[in-house]
Amino acid sequence: MESFVFYIFAFMVVAGGWVVIYSNNLIYSAFSLLFTFVGLAGLYGLLMADFIAATQILIYAGGVLILLLFGIMLTARKTSIEITQSNLPRLPGAIISSLIFLLLMVVIFSEPNWNSATNPGVKETVPVIGKLLMTKYLIPFELASILLLAALIGSVFIARREDS
Amino acid sequence: MLTDIAIIITKIMIVIGGTFTAVAYLILAERKVAGFVQERYGPNRVGIWGLLQPIADGVKTMLKEDITPAKANRIIYHLAPAMVLAPALVTFAVVPFGSGIDAFGRHIAFQIADINIGILFIFAITSIGVYGVVLGGWSSNNKYSLLGGVRSSAQMISYELALGLSVVGILLLTGSLRLNDIVEAQIGMWNVFRQPVAFMIFLVAVFAETNRLPFDLAESEQELIAGYHIEYSGFKYSMFMLGEYSNIITASALIVTLFFGGWTVPFIDVTKLGHLGAFLSVVSFAVKTGFFLFLYLWVRWTLPRFRYDQLMHLGWKILLPLALLNLLFTAAWITYV
Amino acid sequence: MPDLKTEEMVVQMGPQHPATHGVLRLEITTDGEIVKKIDPHIGYLHRCFEKHCEVLNYHQIIPFVDRCDYLAAMNNEHGYVMAVEKLLDIELPPRVEYIRVIMSELNRIASHLVALGTFGLDIGAITPFLFTFRDREKILDLFEMTSGARLLYNYIWIGGVAFDLPNGFVEKCFEFIDYFLPKLKEYDDLLSYNKIFIARTAKVAIIPPAVAIEWGITGPNLRASGVDWDLRRDEPYSIYDKFDWDVIVADGRVGVLGDSWSRYYVRVLEMEQSANIVKQALEGLPSDENVKSAVPRKVKTKEGSVFFRSENPRGELGFYIISDGSDIPHRLKMRSPAFCNLSAISDIGEGLLISDLVALLGSIDIVLGEIDR
Numbered sequence: 001m002e003s004f005v006f007y008i009f010a011f012m013v014v015a016g017g018w019v020v021i022y023s024n025n026l027i028y029s030a031f032s033l034l035f036t037f038v039g040l041a042g043l044y045g046l047l048m049a050d051f052i053a054a055t056q057i058l059i060y061a062g063g064v065l066i067l068l069l070f071g072i073m074l075t076a077r078k079t080s081i082e083i084t085q086s087n088l089p090r091l092p093g094a095i096i097s098s099l100i101f102l103l104l105m106v107v108i109f110s111e112p113n114w115n116s117a118t119n120p121g122v123k124e125t126v127p128v129i130g131k132l133l134m135t136k137y138l139i140p141f142e143l144a145s146i147l148l149l150a151a152l153i154g155s156v157f158i159a160r161r162e163d164s
Numbered sequence: 165m166l167t168d169i170a171i172i173i174t175k176i177m178i179v180i181g182g183t184f185t186a187v188a189y190l191i192l193a194e195r196k197v198a199g200f201v202q203e204r205y206g207p208n209r210v211g212i213w214g215l216l217q218p219i220a221d222g223v224k225t226m227l228k229e230d231i232t233p234a235k236a237n238r239i240i241y242h243l244a245p246a247m248v249l250a251p252a253l254v255t256f257a258v259v260p261f262g263s264g265i266d267a268f269g270r271h272i273a274f275q276i277a278d279i280n281i282g283i284l285f286i287f288a289i290t291s292i293g294v295y296g297v298v299l300g301g302w303s304s305n306n307k308y309s310l311l312g313g314v315r316s317s318a319q320m321i322s323y324e325l326a327l328g329l330s331v332v333g334i335l336l337l338t339g340s341l342r343l344n345d346i347v348e349a350q351i352g353m354w355n356v357f358r359q360p361v362a363f364m365i366f367l368v369a370v371f372a373e374t375n376r377l378p379f380d381l382a383e384s385e386q387e388l389i390a391g392y393h394i395e396y397s398g399f400k401y402s403m404f405m406l407g408e409y410s411n412i413i414t415a416s417a418l419i420v421t422l423f424f425g426g427w428t429v430p431f432i433d434v435t436k437l438g439h440l441g442a443f444l445s446v447v448s449f450a451v452k453t454g455f456f457l458f459l460y461l462w463v464r465w466t467l468p469r470f471r472y473d474q475l476m477h478l479g480w481k482i483l484l485p486l487a488l489l490n491l492l493f494t495a496a497w498i499t500y501v
Numbered sequence: 502m503p504d505l506k507t508e509e510m511v512v513q514m515g516p517q518h519p520a521t522h523g524v525l526r527l528e529i530t531t532d533g534e535i536v537k538k539i540d541p542h543i544g545y546l547h548r549c550f551e552k553h554c555e556v557l558n559y560h561q562i563i564p565f566v567d568r569c570d571y572l573a574a575m576n577n578e579h580g581y582v583m584a585v586e587k588l589l590d591i592e593l594p595p596r597v598e599y600i601r602v603i604m605s606e607l608n609r610i611a612s613h614l615v616a617l618g619t620f621g622l623d624i625g626a627i628t629p630f631l632f633t634f635r636d637r638e639k640i641l642d643l644f645e646m647t648s649g650a651r652l653l654y655n656y657i658w659i660g661g662v663a664f665d666l667p668n669g670f671v672e673k674c675f676e677f678i679d680y681f682l683p684k685l686k687e688y689d690d691l692l693s694y695n696k697i698f699i700a701r702t703a704k705v706a707i708i709p710p711a712v713a714i715e716w717g718i719t720g721p722n723l724r725a726s727g728v729d730w731d732l733r734r735d736e737p738y739s740i741y742d743k744f745d746w747d748v749i750v751a752d753g754r755v756g757v758l759g760d761s762w763s764r765y766y767v768r769v770l771e772m773e774q775s776a777n778i779v780k781q782a783l784e785g786l787p788s789d790e791n792v793k794s795a796v797p798r799k800v801k802t803k804e805g806s807v808f809f810r811s812e813n814p815r816g817e818l819g820f821y822i823i824s825d826g827s828d829i830p831h832r833l834k835m836r837s838p839a840f841c842n843l844s845a846i847s848d849i850g851e852g853l854l855i856s857d858l859v860a861l862l863g864s865i866d867i868v869l870g871e872i873d874r
Contacts, residue, residue: 027302031240034295041288054284062291062324066298066317073302074314124280126341202631307512311534377625378697466691468698469625471856472534 006046012039030068037061051125167268175276179256187409188218190457197461222402230398233305240303245400248296248407251289255414258282260344262427262446263434274427274446275344282343283335286418287328290373294320296407297375301392312391315381315472322479323372329487330365333494334422347426351433356423361490363423365483370415372479375408377464381472416456417449424452509537512855516545520623520859523869525843527858534854539847543840546873554833559585559659559800562833567653569837570871572615575608575644576813578657583738584809584820588802591660596790598740600662603674603782604647604654605739606775610681611640612814613721613768613775616866620765621692623863624701629692636684639677646670660795671783678780685773693766694755702765703756706861708849710759716845719838720816722865725751725767726759732812744781746774761857761864768866800828815839815866837871 016036020029037060044053133141192207192214199206207214232241262274279285294317301313335341337358338349346355356363372379381391388394393404420426427445428434434441434448470478515526524545530538550569554562566581567574579601586593618633641651646667648656656663692698708718713726723730731748733741749770751763802824810819816838825831842865850858 027237027240031299034292038292050279050281051284054281054288057288058284058291062288062294063321066294066321069295069298069302070314070317073298073310126281198627202628203635204631307510380625465628467626468621468692468695468701470697471701471854473854474700 002046006043009039009042009046012036013043026072027069030065030072033065033068034061037065049125051129167270171268171272172276175274176257179261179276180253183253183256183410183413184406186413187406188222190409190413191221191405192217193457194461194464197458198465201462201465225402226399228398228401230400231395233395235305236395237303237305240299242400244296244300244303245396245403245407246296247299248293249403249410251293251296252407252410252414255286255289256410256417258285258343259414259417259421260347260426261417261449263442265439265442273344274442278342278344281341283331283341283346283422286414287324290411291320291324293407293411296404297392300396300404304392304395306395308388308390309392309394312388312394315388316375316392319375319379319381319475319479320373322476323369323483326365326479326483326487327369327373329484329491330362330369331422332491333359333362336491336494336498343421343426347421347428350425351428354423354425359423359490359494361486362494363419365487365490366423367419368478369483370419371460371463372475374411374415374460376412376460378467378470379475380469381475412457412460413453416453416460419456420449420452514858516542520862521869522619522862522867525862525867525869525872527846527862529855529858531855534856536850536853536855536858539850539858541843541847543843543869544873546869548874550874551833551835554830556829558828559802559830562830563658564653564655567655568870569835569874570612570813570815570818570839570868571652572868573608573612573814574653575604575657576612576811577818578654579605579739580809580811580813580818581820582657582659583811584807584822585659585800587809588805588807588822588824589659589797589800591795591797593660593795594787594790594792595740596787597661597792597795599782599786600666600792601657602739602741602744603779603786604644604656604662606778606782607640607643607674609775609814610772610779611637613772614640616768616814617688617692617765620860620863620866621698623859624698626692626695626698629688632684632687632691636681639680643670643674643677646673658793658796659800660797661793665789665792671786674779674783678776678783682773682776685769688769693769699755699762701856702761702860702864705756705761705857706849706853706864707757708759708845712845712848713759716848717841718816718845718865719841720813721749721767721771722764722816722842724749725763727751727753732810732817736810738809738811741778743785744778746778746781749774761860764864764866802826802828810836813838815868815871816842835874837874839865839867840872843867843872 012035016032016034016039019032020036023029023032037056041053041056041061044050044056195217196206196214207217210216210220232238257276258279260273260275260278264271264273264275266272297320298313298317301309301311301316304310334346334355337355338346340346340349349355375381393401396404427449429444429448432441432444434445437444509530509532512529512531513526514529515521516524521527526542526545528540528542529536548568550565553565557565563578563581566577570577614633614637618630618637621627621629621633644654644656645651647670648654648663650656708722708726710726710728713723713728718726719730727750729748729750732738734748749767751758751767753760753763754766756762804824804826806821806823808819808821810817812818817836818838819836821832821834821836822830823832846858846861846865850861853861
């Protein structure tokens with residue numbers, strides 16, 4: 001049962017990612033990214049990381065991707081040119097992604113006790129995450145907030161300048 | 165194991181069937197309330213008091229020609245109505261609609277899935293609902309529907325912020341994201357009395373989230389004709405409508421759950437009354453939800469529509485700061501009082 | 502990215518669009534939601550009214566006049582008939598004048614009710630529309646009682662009216678006035694002073710008085726810009742000088758002079774004045790006379806031309822008739838108020854949001870039948 005569900009989500013992630021890369025139509029790429037995100041959220045859910053799963057959908061699918069789609073939709077219609085994408089620099093892409101994969105593998109296997117469906121470490125993740133964010137990881141958390149705030153102000157500034 | 169699966173399937177069927185029936189009769193109620201407000205009869209030809217009207221409507225939309233515009237993006241055009249309807253139905257999965265009963269040697273909660281992050285789950289799923297609107301508007305290849313799609317998605321994203329922030333105050337009070345915990349924390353004292361400002365913000369934001377008057381800019385008839393679903397006909401159109409009305413039901417249920425004690429009954433502890441208590445709790449939940457459904461209809465037939473920039477102004481410059489202030493105040497209250 | 506700039510989008514608003522009140526087509530160039538340029542296209546309802554008039558005799562033209570402004574048919578008939586009577590020098594029995602004024606003012610109320618209702622609909626308020634139509638229905642009942650028709654009456658004839666008032670009309674009409682005046686408060690509660698409605702219409706699409714005069718805007722739209730001008734008072738025709746009533750001029754009480762809200766509210770107040778006129782006319786109605794005594798069997802005009810203008814619910818309705826002495830006009834020109842009012846939108850509408858353009862269009866209250874003729 002567990003593995004069956006896992007394969008469904010894994011298929012969603014991989015198939016979605018495949019379309020993202022290989023589709024010529026940018027809209028399809030962006031749209032299938034949605035399936036990747038939802039599949040990932042499902043995988044997080046299987047790993048008992050329910051908080052991450054929900055925020056994954058809330059932020060990536062509900063926020064970031066919508067803005068991407070927005071940009072594509074408005075520009076593609078306005079210039080009446082079908083925006084297409086190509087993936088020419090394949091070799092550097094392959095090298096970079098395999099390096100990242102290796103790095104991730106090293107991190108994963110150097111940490112022995114992961115939570116899993118059969119071995120849920122924490123029952124409720126939210127209080128734990130909240131406490132960690134406010135104590136151990138307070139500085140990275142605050143730094144990230146400041147970075148986001150700076151980005152927000154910067155984007156508003158750029159948008160305003162074009163007006164005048 | 166088998167009993168568990170049977171129970172879950174029964175619950176899903178009850179909720180989905182209940183939602184669809186409620187949607188059908190909500191549409192009838194909308195037309196009846198409209199008739200009442202406007203001093204006319206409303207539908208009264210099909211069945212007594214027009215009670216069979218939803219069936220007639222359903223049959224009608226199914227038999228209508230299903231038109232696809234010539235230059236529409238076919239795949240997305242066909243997918244969009246489903247993407248509106250599915251999230252609208254899924255959200256109800258975590259809403260507790262009663263206290264639950266003891267049967268078959270176990271406790272059966274009146275809720276499909278009692279998950280720890282209930283409220284986050286709801287926000288996550290509603291944020292997916294934007295896709296159907298955006299993609300439906302875009303793929304129809306119509307300028308008006310594109311404008312409608314863009315408008316409504318911007319609106320939904322903007323109001324999600326105020327919506328989420330207004331709830332955080334309640335989460336602070338309850339200390340849990342589980343909807344059942346939130347409901348049980350309200351026995352004796354509804355959240356609306358503890359968090360009146362949050363309630364007002366939530367109410368306004370939820371109207372905007374569901375694209376209803378006075379925030380129905382996405383489909384504002386006089387400007388965009390019908391907005392994002394302008395090119396849809398037949399059953400695809402009615403799927404958009406089903407999605408819209410299921411959203412309204414979910415929104416009302418959510419208002420009740422978060423602010424009006426959910427399934428609790430004032431002055432009676434239903435959890436100690438066995439099956440009668442379970443029945444009472446469901447009735448209490450239904451009555452409260454019904455009231456907010458009526459509020460939706462009432463407002464729709466009374467108020468005019470905002471302009472787009474006024475809507476954004478309200479969302480970003482009034483509701484959002486107000487929600488933040490409310491959060492700050494609540495946090496200070498919990499810490500120091 | 503210096504060469505990436507936002508492009509303008511051309512949107513066709515109409516001829517089948519709910520906010521254009523008929524078959525008007527606006528070709529708008531928009532930048533986002535801001536209207537950059539408006540190109541109005543009219544003529545979808547053109548029926549060669551003026552050409553038809555050159556082959557029909559004076560009596561036969563009346564039903565055609567009805568169909569120009571189909572929401573204010575009585576006012577149109579009244580204007581046309583008075584133009585012909587000016588050409589013929591006909592003395593009218595006083596009862597006829599009273600009946601005509603009652604009918605015209607009732608029709609003015611009916612027409613303003615449609616204007617208010619559809620304007621509310623344009624702003625997104627659905628219920629006021631049904632409320633105004635509920636009240637308009639009562640006026641149409643009165644018309645039906647009198648002329649047999651509910652929309653296009655062919656009631657006011659040259660030299661008289663088609664039928665005398667039926668039994669019970671006066672009582673029913675008093676009843677209507679008593680019913681109607683309190684209803685104005687209901688519109689105020691439901692729509693006029695609604696916060697959202699004010700936010701949508703006040704200070705939106707302003708027509709300053711100078712601009713209004715320049716474009717030849719007349720009627721409630723002109724008075725909404727603060728210009729104190731009403732033909733019924735300033736160039737009194739028929740028996741309007743016998744009644745005690747006020748010309749409503751906007752004071753910009755929630756926004757500024759000449760905004761959409763003023764155009765709306767001038768109509769609300771005008772309905773009250775019209776109801777007052779009807780009431781006075783009913784009270785002063787002369788007793789039975791033959792209402793057809795002055796109707797000429799065959800219209801024999803002298804050679805020459807005549808221009809006559811009257812106050813229609815939408816503004817100044819003018820008829821210019823050139824006669825060659827026969828019973829068929831040589832040439833008839835109609836100055837239709839809605840046409841002149843509409844012509845200003847390409848000037849006023851630039852730089853508005855699309856939603857504000859809808860508010861502008863709804864507030865100037867056009868009838869395409871009269872614009873296209």
